Amino acid sequence: MIRFEHVGLRYGIGPEVLSDINFTLEPGTFHFLTGPSGAGKTSLLRLMYLGRRPTRGLINMFGQNVNGLSREQMAPLRQRIGMVFQNFRLLPHLSAFDNVALPLRIQGKTEKETKDNVDELLQWVGLGDHMHSIPSTLSGGQQQRIAIARAVIARPKLLLADEPTGNLDDEIGFRLMSLFEQLNRMGTTIVIATHNNQLMDRFHHLRLVLEGGHLKTEEPKNWIQRKVEGVIKA
Ligand SMILES: Nc1ncnc2c1ncn2[C@@H]1O[C@H](COP(=O)(O)OP(=O)(O)OP(=O)(O)O)[C@@H](O)[C@H]1O
Ligand SMILES: [Mg+2]
Numbered sequence: 001m002i003r004f005e006h007v008g009l010r011y012g013i014g015p016e017v018l019s020d021i022n023f024t025l026e027p028g029t030f031h032f033l034t035g036p037s038g039a040g041k042t043s044l045l046r047l048m049y050l051g052r053r054p055t056r057g058l059i060n061m062f063g064q065n066v067n068g069l070s071r072e073q074m075a076p077l078r079q080r081i082g083m084v085f086q087n088f089r090l091l092p093h094l095s096a097f098d099n100v101a102l103p104l105r106i107q108g109k110t111e112k113e114t115k116d117n118v119d120e121l122l123q124w125v126g127l128g129d130h131m132h133s134i135p136s137t138l139s140g141g142q143q144q145r146i147a148i149a150r151a152v153i154a155r156p157k158l159l160l161a162d163e164p165t166g167n168l169d170d171e172i173g174f175r176l177m178s179l180f181e182q183l184n185r186m187g188t189t190i191v192i193a194t195h196n197n198q199l200m201d202r203f204h205h206l207r208l209v210l211e212g213g214h215l216k217t218e219e220p221k222n223w224i225q226r227k228v229e230g231v232i233k234a
Helices: 041-048 071-078 096-106 111-124 140-152 170-185 197-202 223-229
Strands: 002-010 016-025 030-034 056-061 081-084 158-162 189-193 206-211 214-218
Touching: 002 041, 016 041, 016 214, 030 041, 030 170, 030 197, 041 158, 041 189, 081 140, 096 111, 096 140, 111 140, 140 158, 140 170, 158 170, 170 189, 170 197
Parallel strands: 030 189, 030 206, 081 158, 158 189
Antiparallel strands: 002 016, 002 056, 206 214
16 A cells, blocks of 8 residues: 655755655554654655655555656545645635535535535534534634544545544544544555554554654554453454
8 A cells, every 4th residue: 555665855955854764554454653743743644645755765655656756647646545634724715514525526426425425424523513614613623523524535545644633532532533443444544643642552553653753663562462362353
């Protein structure tokens, strides 16, 4: 699904914020991406979302080397990716409903199908009463839920989420995690950037850990123990 080989990134003439990043994400996997503030989580997601080109190294997405692709050639790849941005990036002049409907309309779904799907998902994330509100009239947590709904509505092949539960209380945060897990069971590959240790302890997924621009893979602390107990199927 994703392969990075010796990838580096710098902004302008600044230092390398990502150095020699190597990893492969298999289709259908679920990873947390973690590390201290400023470690480069958002930058790494930006590369995976094809929002920026690496300064060096190779990136392969969906079996395609993306280094040589033009912006136009990247567009169909990007349509397979759902992205929840750290700062949401909702369209300010569109209602919650129209923001979430956008990916379905781009895919050419009928208005009836779009309405049914968007209504159901907005109800599910607890925004049934705010479908026609514009983002600036809603709280941070409500805007975050719109951003999540927009990212998942078209069932992307790859879902990237940057601190998607940052503005949410535990209950709604866990509810949205279960939405991601449901999507993952249906085949979506998922990467979630988070600082939230409680979330990572509760949901047992592999961790990509960024530190000082380098990436390593870690298993959750009690992962092995739980395997032994048979809680998680090996
Ligand atoms: N657009 C940009 N231009 C210049 N430098 C940037 C830009 N975006 C990020 N950086 C720098 O890259 C480094 C990594 O930033 P990034 O936002 O990827 O970290 P992060 O791990 O997502 O942090 P946080 O947990 O606070 O969201 C930081 O030193 C930051 O200052
Ligand atoms: Mg960030």
